[in-house]
Amino acid sequence: QVQLVESGGGLVQAGDSLRLSCAASGLPFSSYAMGWFRQAPGKERERVVSITRSGITTYYVDSVKGRFTISRDDAKKTVYLQMNSLKPDDTAVYYCAARYRDRLFVTDSIDYWGKGTLVTVSS
Secondary structure, eight states, rough: OEEEEEEEEEEETTOOOOEEEEEEESSSSGGEEEEEEEEEEEEEEEEEEOTTTOOOOOOOOGGTTTEEEEEETTTTHHHHEEOOSSOOOGGGEEEEEEEEEEOOOGGOSSSOOOOOOOEEEOO
C-alpha cells in the first residue's frame, strides 16, 4: 500500500520559516517525480513545485520563487519543502504528490497524494 505522509505544518507568523516533509512508503521512490500542491480556503488546488528523479526542480508559482526550496532524499524516501519568508497568502493545506517517472506533473495526472498538512501564516 502506497502512503505519502506529510508533516511539518503549523501556525506561524509572517516572515517565519517552516520545513515540510513527505515520507513515502510502498513505492519505488526513486522512480517518481515528487512535488507539492497547495489549496487555500475557497480556492482550487494549485501546483507549487516539483522535483524530477534526477533533482531538476520546477517552481510553478511565481510568488514562491526565491522563498521555497524543494529537495529529495531518495535514501530516506522523503521529499522536503523549505519555506522561508512566509506570507499570509501562503496559508493553505499543502499536499505531497508523486508522479511516475518524470511525466507531466499536473493535478489530473498525479499517481499518489498525501492527505495534506495545514500551514497557517498570520499577519
